[in-house]
Amino acid sequence: MSIDRHLLLLGLLRAQEMHGYQLNEFIDQQMNFCVDLKRSTAYYLLDKLCRDGYVAEEVEREGNRPERRVYRITPAGEVHFQDLLRQNLSTYVPPVYAEDIGAIFEHHLAAEESLRLLNARREAIQSHRARLEVLHARLPISHTAVIEHHLLHLDAEITWVDQMIAARSTPSPLKIAHHVAPDDPPARHE
Amino acid sequence: MSIDRHLLLLGLLRAQEMHGYQLNEFIDQQMNFCVDLKRSTAYYLLDKLCRDGYVAEEVEREGNRPERRVYRITPAGEVHFQDLLRQNLSTYVPPVYAEDIGAIFEHHLAAEESLRLLNARREAIQSHRARLEVLHARLPISHTAVIEHHLLHLDAEITWVDQMIAARSTPSPLKIAHHVAPDDPPARHE
DNA sequence: AGAGATATACTCAGTTCTGATTATTCAACT
DNA sequence: AGTTGAATAATCAGAACTGAGTATATCTCT
Incomplete structure (x- = not known):
């Protein structure tokens, strides 16, 4: 679910404002074992959070380096973070295996x-x-x-x-109902 | 991963040719506890499998009912099914929690x-x-x-x-390294 | 000092996924 | 016989996601 990715990004930006690349480096190095988030997806999500007003974007120009959008969480984002965190902690969404x-x-x-x-x-x-x-x-x-x-x-x-x-x-423990197809027979009408 | 959805659809069509709605009914009724596949996604995947040559589509016209695309697995699809099944059984892709x-x-x-x-x-x-x-x-x-x-x-x-x-x-078991920030401090350069 | 490699920072087109909607048939009721 | 509601069958626009690519800066080695 995309909502947990929102929670992740908001939580990280809450601790420290960052630009996209920095965020990606951090996730790759510290969290690769528990999140699977492609770099381009992170940029997409940052833009999305920005459009939704949960983070603010500020173009930074250090030295002669050109762009570099730095994202910082907004008050609305802080509220949203808490909502998402409570939602996350209080529910269980069974994963697909x-x-x-x-x-x-x-x-x-x-x-x-x-x-x-x-x-x-x-x-x-x-x-x-x-x-x-x-x-x-x-x-x-x-x-x-x-x-x-x-x-x-x-x-x-x-x-x-x-x-x-x-x-x-073990060969086959017990085969009582041998007439039942072992596969899923979805046949119904027709 | 979409690949396991391919395996699922091929496996079901292998047991019994079906049209999209029938497939969706079956998945919803028999497999909702272990797969999360929206109806429109199933139609999308059927079309994709068809374009890739793994299933063949045949328009069926029963009575005066118009459309209804019936999908049946092809020989290439059968081979692909076996590949995907072997791949699935022999590997472990850690899920994201x-x-x-x-x-x-x-x-x-x-x-x-x-x-x-x-x-x-x-x-x-x-x-x-x-x-x-x-x-x-x-x-x-x-x-x-x-x-x-x-x-x-x-x-x-x-x-x-x-x-x-x-x-x-328990209040806080032991707090030896109290100077280490409990959160993730991604600050590095700058 | 120039060439090639690596790091930084992001964009974009294409793929995958889904909620909302459309359209028809059939069953039930008045 | 017409109307309403559920079931059948699928489409589509838009959202989410990603691999491949772009572009500049810095580092390394000769």
Whole structure:
């Protein structure tokens, strides 16, 4: 949702006025592990926040360098920030997990290949988790909660992959209702 | 990522040729708990898959009803489906969690309000979890793995919220480095 | 001091996504 | 038999997003 990106930018500009490039550098260096925001998207969002009156733009000219738009949060932006923050903290919007789609169609592959692929994923998760643990030490204490959050979900993900692998390893636990199509048969009328 | 939506549509059309409305009905009724795909987006994607040659469109005219484009997967689409499925199963793309952004700025609120908001979120997660458990019984066995997946992540999420609540409940565990700004100070040059 | 590489700072055209709307058919009711 | 309301089926303008590109400044090495 774009609204959380608004919250992010407002929160950062609230702590310190910045121009687009500076903001992008900060996000890339400090927050790449928890936000996915392309540079051009950040510029787009800054412009959007500006048009909506939540931040003010001021052209800065340092030395002989030409433009450089510096953004600072406005009073309206401060109010909006608080609204978005309260909204964010008090609700839960279930994310969409890409893995679900694969899980739905996984049985179309041979068990052997399926297991090979799922094991590859398991390793990918593990190595991602290892990278996060390294970050844990390198990043400021303010990020600890976010890292813990990711670690919890990564562990959940590993548990799930292991369940999938286990289910695929045993030939077929029990096939009572063998007449029910294993896939999704959307056939209705006609 | 749009690529998983492609996988979804190809997978569904693979099982059964369909027109857009039919596809949307199916997704809304059977998969709303794990995919978020607007109706107009589905039409857009069908058109895209068609332009890319992965599905073929055939205008159907039943009775005096006019339009109604029926989509059927092509051989190229079948190959693409398998590619996307293997890609999906063998990799892990860490999702972006909206809650992270709130966690980063949470300390800007008074502890009391923060706790109230987080408790509201905790209830939201719990009630979502309860809804899922109900679905568990109602949906076909093919969805079991996906539901288990969500339940695992929901439990992780509850654990994390509880950690946040606990951390905010105790006044302030230890404040050794009190000179370090609790927020993100992106100031560098200039 | 000039050439090439890297860093700074942003723009733009094209893609993807969605809320609002259109248009027709069918069922139900008066 | 006409009117209202729901269901069916899809379109479209506009918003959100991004990869590729532009342009200047500074740094490095010879």
